[in-house]
Amino acid sequence: MTEPKNALDLFRTAYEHRYTWDANFPGYQANIELKQGDEVYTGQIQIHPDLSVEVTGIEDEEVKQSVYTQLRDIITHRKRTPFEQAHGKNKFSLGETDETGATEILVEGDAMGSNYSVRGHEISRVSRVMGRMAFVIHTQESLDTGEGYIAHRYSAIFRNPQTQEMIRELQFQDDFEKFGNYYIMTRQVVHSHETDKQITTEFNYSQVKLLTPVTV
Template structure:
C-alpha cells in the first residue's frame, strides 16, 4: 500500500477493531434449531478449525442449506485477515462527515468500489453495487467483547441499482456468548420484509462445545 492517508488510517482502525477468531481457533459443535412461524427444525452443526462448515440432521434440504448459508456469513465476519491482506492494494478516499459524526470513506479496488461510514472507530455502514444489485448495511448496535466489536443489531436493504427500487429489507438481531476463549453466536433473529410480506426466522444454537486444540 502507498503512504497512509487520513482515509486509510480511519478505515484501518475500524477494520482492525472488529472481533475475529485467532489462529488457534479450535472449531466447535452445536445443536441448531431454526424456527419459522409454527415450523421448527432441529439438527447439528460443526464449524471446524479450518472454518469449514457441516450441517446435519435436517431432512428439508432447503432449510439445511439456509442454515449453512447463515453460518457462512458468520464465519466470513469472524475469520481473521490482516488489513494488508484484505485492503493493501485498495485506494482510500475521504468523503463527507454526516450529522451523526460518521465519516464516509470510498474504498476502491480492482473488482468493486465500496462506500463505508466510520463512526467512533467502528464501521457503521457499508454500501456496494454489483451489476443490477445494490445493498446498504446499517449497524445500529455493537457488542463489545473486550477484544473487538461485533455488530449485534443491523439492517440490510437491497435495491435494484438501475431503478433504485427496494427489493427486500432484512433486520438482524444477533446474540453472542463466550465459550472458553472465544465468542460464538447463540442466537440470530432475522425479520424479512419483501413487498407487503413479512417473515421472521430465528436461529438458536445450544449445547455448544469447543473442539480439541489445534495440532
C-alpha cells in the same frame, strides 16, 4: 492513542478493531433450532478449525442450505484477514460526515464498488454492488468484547442498482456468548420485509462446545 487523520488510517483502525477469531480457534459444534412461522427444524452444526462447515440432521434441503449460508456469513465476519491482504490494493478518501458523526470512506479499486462509513473506531455502514443487486448494511448497536466489536443489531437493504427500487429489507439481532476464549453466536433473529410479505426467522444454537484440538 493518536487519532487517525486520513481515510486510510481511519478505515484501517476500524477494520482492525473488529472482533475476529485468532489462529488457534479450535472450531465448535452445537445444536441448531430454526423457527420460521409455525415451522421448526432441528439439527446439528459444526465449524471445523479450518472454518469449513457441516450441517447434519436437517432433511429439508432448502432449510439446511439456509443454515449453511448463515454459518458461512458468520465465518466471513469472524475470519481474521490481514488488512493489506483484504484492502492493500485499494485507495481511500474521506467523504461527508453525517449528523451522527459517521464519516464516509470512499474506495477506489474495489471490484464490488464498496464504500463505508466509520463512526468512532467501528465500521458503521457497508455499501456494495454485486451484479444486479446493490446492498447497504447499517449497524445500529454493537457488542464490545474487549478484543474488538461485533455488530449486534443491524439492517441490510437490497436495491436494484439501476432503478434504486428497494427489493428487500432485513433487520438482524445477533446474540453472543463467550465459550473458552471465543465469542460464539447463540441466537440470530431476522425480520425480512418484502413488498407483499414479512417473515421472521430465528436461529437458536444450544449445547455449544469448542472442539478439542487434535494433537499431532
